[in-house]
Amino acid sequence: MTETLSGQSPAGRFFDPLDFLARYGTVIALALLLVFNLIFTRNFATLQTLNVNLTQVCTIVIVAVGMTMVIGTGGIDLSVGSIMAISGALAPMIFLGTIVPVGNIYLWVAAAILIAVGAATLLGLFNGWLVAYFRIQPIVATLVLFIAGRGIAQVLTNGNLQVFRVPEFQWIGLGRPLGIPVQVIIMMAIVLLAAWCLRRTVFGRSILATGGNERAAELAGIPVNRVKLAVYAISGFCAGIAGLVVVAINSASDANLVGLGMELDAIAAVAVGGTLLSGGKATIIGTLLGALTIQLVRYTLLANGVPDAAALVVKAAIIVLAVWLQQQGRAR
Amino acid sequence: MADGPLLSMIGIEKRFAGIPALAGASLEIRSGEVHALIGQNGAGKSTMIKVLTGYHKRDGGEVLFGGVPFEVNSPHQAQKSGISTIYQEINLVPFRSVTENICLGREARRFGMLDWSAMHAEAERLLEAFGININVRRPLMDFNTATQQMVAIARAIGFSARLVIMDEPTSSLDEGEVAMLFKVIRRLKADGVSVIFVSHKLDELYEVCDRVTIMRDGRTVRTADMDQIDKLELVSAMLGRDLSKVEGHATAFTGATREAGETVFVAQHLAAAQAVQDVSFEVRRGEIVGFAGLLGAGRTETARLVFGMDQARAGTMQVEGGPHVPQRPSDAIAAGMGFVTEDRKHEGIVPELSVAENMSLALLPSISRGGVVSESKQRELAERFIKQLGIKCSGPNQKIRDLSGGNQQKVLLARWLATDPKLLILDEPTRGIDVGAKGEIQRLIRQMADRGLAVLMISSELEEVVEGADRVFVLREGRSVAELDGDGISEERVLGAMAHGHSSETEQVRA
Structure with missing residues (x-):
C-alpha cells in the first residue's frame, strides 16, 4: 500500500518557491547579506573585513567539515569542543618542554602538532568505536567525551593557563604567506579535500549510503561499521587541528575555554548549509556557506551597533528558519 | 447474552489513502468458541483486528458486541469493554513486576494508597488458574516468552475480558510452551471466554480452534467449522485458487529455453532459531528455483541465512562445490550472490541517492x-x-x-x-508493483535465467511460482517438505504440500 505513495511527485514539474529556497536559501542569504553590507556598513569592502571574518570563521568551518561527515552517516559528534581543548592543551606541553626538554624547536613543534592531532584522532576513533561496535546512540556516545574531555584537558595542564611565545608554532595561527592567513589556507585545504572526498570517492558514497539507509548499505556490502569508525576519527582529527589554530592565535591555552560551545556552532553551520540532520544527504560546500552566513550575520549586526546578546537571538532564528526550509523542501 | 453471537462485524470497510484494505469484510464470533482468523499477507486480518479494537476508525460497516453496537476509540477502551488483545510482541512493561503488569490501569487502592498485598494476591490467583506459580514480585523480563504471554493473558482475564484476541501467539514459543498456551486457551473456553486465534500454522488451528474465518484481499471468503474443512481447502481459499477450474496463463513467465546447467548452490539441513528447522535445496545454473510456502514457513529466513544476514545453527551450504559460511552480507556478495529483499523501502533503496x-x-x-x-x-x-x-x-x-x-x-x-552474480535471490520480486511493471519484471527474471543465472525466487503468489519456476521447493513450518520439478509442478501439488507437508505425487516426481 505504501508503494503507491512513493510515485512521481506531482509538484516536481512546477516552480516551487519553498523547494527553491530550501535548495538555494543559503546562497541567497549570503548574497543578500553581502549586498546589504556593501550599501550600509562602512569600510565593508576592504581586505581587512575579509580577513577578520575569515579568521573568525576558520575554526568553526574546520570542525564543521568533520561534523558534516558524521551527520552524513546519521550520527552527531558532541565531543568536538572538548577534543579541541585536549589538542590545544597537549601541543604547548610538548613544545614548551613540560614533558621532554625542548631540543630542536622545529622538531618539537612538529612533534607537538602530530601528537596533538594524533591524540584527537584517536579520541574520535573511540567515539566511532562506541557508536559502531557497541551500538550506543551517537548523541550519548559522544556525550562521554563531551563531559570527560574537558576534564582530561584540565588534568593534563593541572588547570593552569599555558602562555607561550613560540613563533614557529604560532605561524599556523598568525602566519600570512602572500597575505593570506595560514589558517584560511588550512581551512580551504580541508574543505576542498573533504568536498572532493564526499562527492567522488567510494568512502564518500559509503557515508551517504550509510546515513540514507543503513540496512540497504549493509546488504549491498558496504562496511558500515568501518565507515562510522572513520567519520568519527575524521571529526576528531578536524577538532584537533582547530584546537591548535585557536591556541596559536591566542598565544595561550586555557583548557576551560578552548572550543567551548564549538559543537553547537558546528552543528548550526551544518544545518544552515543544507545537510540533512537525519543523514544521507550532506554537502561540505554548503557547510562552508552556512558557517559564513552565520558569521556574516553576526558581523553585520555588530558592525551596525546591535549588541552581541541580540545577535545570538538572530543566529538562533536563522537556524530555525534553515531547518524549517529544509523540511519543507523534503516534504515535497 | 442468550444465543446470539458475542461479536458480529458486518460489511467492514477501511481505506488507507484511498486504497481499500477492507472491502466489506465480516466476522462472527460465538460465545466460548476459539475462532481462527487466517489469510495471506495483506489479506486484512490485522486491519480487521485494529478496527475492532479501535486502533483504526472504520469507514463503513457495523460492529455488534454482545448484541449492542460497539464503538471504541482506542485499544484501551476496548479492553475496558471486554476485548483484550495479546500481540506477537508482548506489549507489557518488561522491567516492572508481574503484579504491576497484570494490574496496570486498575490498581487496588485503600485510603488513597496502592494496596500492594491485595494486588499481589490477585495476580497470584489469576496465574494459578493457569497452573502457573511464579514470584509475582519479580520483574517481568526475568521470565521466558511463554510465561510473559501467560501474564498478558492473565492481565486480559483480570480485565474480565469476554473476547481475547491472540495475534500469532505461538510464533516464538517452543513445543512445550505451545502446549501450555493451548491448555490456557481451553480453560478460557471452558469459562465462556471467546478467543480469536491468528496463526499460520495449520496444524495448530485444527488442534485448538472450533471455527475458522478465511480472509483474502480485504474480504471474508469463507467461514467454516474446523472439522468441516480440510487443509487443502483452507490453503486454496487463502490463496484464492479454485481447484475445480484451472485458469490460463496468469503471469508473464514462459518456459525455460535451455537446459539447466551445473549446480551453483546447495544447502543441506539448514536450521536457525524457530523459523528454520530443516531446509535443504539446490539451485543450478540457468534455472529459476521457486520457494513456496505460507507466511511464516521460513522462506525469507532461509534466504537471510544464505546471504549471511543471520547465521545458521546447523546444516551446510556450498557454492560451486566450496563451503559457504557467510558471516555478513559482504561475504555472500564476494561469493557471487545478490539479494533483492522483500522490503524495498527499508532494505533496498537509499532514497536520497540517485538512480x-x-x-x-x-x-x-x-x-x-x-x-x-x-x-x-x-x-x-x-x-x-x-x-x-x-x-x-x-x-x-x-x-x-x-x-x-x-x-x-x-x-x-x-x-x-x-x-554479474552466480546466484540471485529474489524475495517477493513483484509485490506492490502495478500489473504492467510486474509482467516486465517477470520477463526479465526469465531472461536472466536463460542467460545462465541461477535464481532463487520467493513468492507468495502461487501462479508466479508455478508458472515461473523450473523447480519448486515447498517449505512448511521451517522444513522443506517437497521438491517439484518440470511437469510435476502444478498448483494442486504445491497447495497439497503446503497444506499437508507432503504430496503423494511428489514422491513419484522424485522417483
Whole structure:
C-alpha cells in the first residue's frame, strides 16, 4: 500500500518557491547579506573585513567539515569542543618542554602538532568505536567525551593557563604567506579535500549510503561499521587541528575555554548549509556557506551597533528558519 | 447474552489513502468458541483486528458486541469493554513486576494508597488458574516468552475480558510452551471466554480452534467449522485458487529455453532459531528455483541465512562445490550472490541517492580506482541498465525516491545484475508493483535465467511460482517438505504440500 505513495511527485514539474529556497536559501542569504553590507556598513569592502571574518570563521568551518561527515552517516559528534581543548592543551606541553626538554624547536613543534592531532584522532576513533561496535546512540556516545574531555584537558595542564611565545608554532595561527592567513589556507585545504572526498570517492558514497539507509548499505556490502569508525576519527582529527589554530592565535591555552560551545556552532553551520540532520544527504560546500552566513550575520549586526546578546537571538532564528526550509523542501 | 453471537462485524470497510484494505469484510464470533482468523499477507486480518479494537476508525460497516453496537476509540477502551488483545510482541512493561503488569490501569487502592498485598494476591490467583506459580514480585523480563504471554493473558482475564484476541501467539514459543498456551486457551473456553486465534500454522488451528474465518484481499471468503474443512481447502481459499477450474496463463513467465546447467548452490539441513528447522535445496545454473510456502514457513529466513544476514545453527551450504559460511552480507556478495529483499523501502533503496548511485552501490570497488569512483563508468553502467531493463526515469541522476515502485525494483535488480552474480535471490520480486511493471519484471527474471543465472525466487503468489519456476521447493513450518520439478509442478501439488507437508505425487516426481 505504501508503494503507491512513493510515485512521481506531482509538484516536481512546477516552480516551487519553498523547494527553491530550501535548495538555494543559503546562497541567497549570503548574497543578500553581502549586498546589504556593501550599501550600509562602512569600510565593508576592504581586505581587512575579509580577513577578520575569515579568521573568525576558520575554526568553526574546520570542525564543521568533520561534523558534516558524521551527520552524513546519521550520527552527531558532541565531543568536538572538548577534543579541541585536549589538542590545544597537549601541543604547548610538548613544545614548551613540560614533558621532554625542548631540543630542536622545529622538531618539537612538529612533534607537538602530530601528537596533538594524533591524540584527537584517536579520541574520535573511540567515539566511532562506541557508536559502531557497541551500538550506543551517537548523541550519548559522544556525550562521554563531551563531559570527560574537558576534564582530561584540565588534568593534563593541572588547570593552569599555558602562555607561550613560540613563533614557529604560532605561524599556523598568525602566519600570512602572500597575505593570506595560514589558517584560511588550512581551512580551504580541508574543505576542498573533504568536498572532493564526499562527492567522488567510494568512502564518500559509503557515508551517504550509510546515513540514507543503513540496512540497504549493509546488504549491498558496504562496511558500515568501518565507515562510522572513520567519520568519527575524521571529526576528531578536524577538532584537533582547530584546537591548535585557536591556541596559536591566542598565544595561550586555557583548557576551560578552548572550543567551548564549538559543537553547537558546528552543528548550526551544518544545518544552515543544507545537510540533512537525519543523514544521507550532506554537502561540505554548503557547510562552508552556512558557517559564513552565520558569521556574516553576526558581523553585520555588530558592525551596525546591535549588541552581541541580540545577535545570538538572530543566529538562533536563522537556524530555525534553515531547518524549517529544509523540511519543507523534503516534504515535497 | 442468550444465543446470539458475542461479536458480529458486518460489511467492514477501511481505506488507507484511498486504497481499500477492507472491502466489506465480516466476522462472527460465538460465545466460548476459539475462532481462527487466517489469510495471506495483506489479506486484512490485522486491519480487521485494529478496527475492532479501535486502533483504526472504520469507514463503513457495523460492529455488534454482545448484541449492542460497539464503538471504541482506542485499544484501551476496548479492553475496558471486554476485548483484550495479546500481540506477537508482548506489549507489557518488561522491567516492572508481574503484579504491576497484570494490574496496570486498575490498581487496588485503600485510603488513597496502592494496596500492594491485595494486588499481589490477585495476580497470584489469576496465574494459578493457569497452573502457573511464579514470584509475582519479580520483574517481568526475568521470565521466558511463554510465561510473559501467560501474564498478558492473565492481565486480559483480570480485565474480565469476554473476547481475547491472540495475534500469532505461538510464533516464538517452543513445543512445550505451545502446549501450555493451548491448555490456557481451553480453560478460557471452558469459562465462556471467546478467543480469536491468528496463526499460520495449520496444524495448530485444527488442534485448538472450533471455527475458522478465511480472509483474502480485504474480504471474508469463507467461514467454516474446523472439522468441516480440510487443509487443502483452507490453503486454496487463502490463496484464492479454485481447484475445480484451472485458469490460463496468469503471469508473464514462459518456459525455460535451455537446459539447466551445473549446480551453483546447495544447502543441506539448514536450521536457525524457530523459523528454520530443516531446509535443504539446490539451485543450478540457468534455472529459476521457486520457494513456496505460507507466511511464516521460513522462506525469507532461509534466504537471510544464505546471504549471511543471520547465521545458521546447523546444516551446510556450498557454492560451486566450496563451503559457504557467510558471516555478513559482504561475504555472500564476494561469493557471487545478490539479494533483492522483500522490503524495498527499508532494505533496498537509499532514497536520497540517485538512480545511478543506487545501482552502483554493490559494485563500488570495481567501478573505482584508488578509492575514487569513476563517474564515466558509473554513468555508462546506469545508462546500459536503464535501457536494458526499461527503467522509466528522467536520467541516471534522478533521485530514486521519485521513481514508482516498479521502477525502483528494476533499479535494485540492476544493482545486483551489475555485479554479474552466480546466484540471485529474489524475495517477493513483484509485490506492490502495478500489473504492467510486474509482467516486465517477470520477463526479465526469465531472461536472466536463460542467460545462465541461477535464481532463487520467493513468492507468495502461487501462479508466479508455478508458472515461473523450473523447480519448486515447498517449505512448511521451517522444513522443506517437497521438491517439484518440470511437469510435476502444478498448483494442486504445491497447495497439497503446503497444506499437508507432503504430496503423494511428489514422491513419484522424485522417483
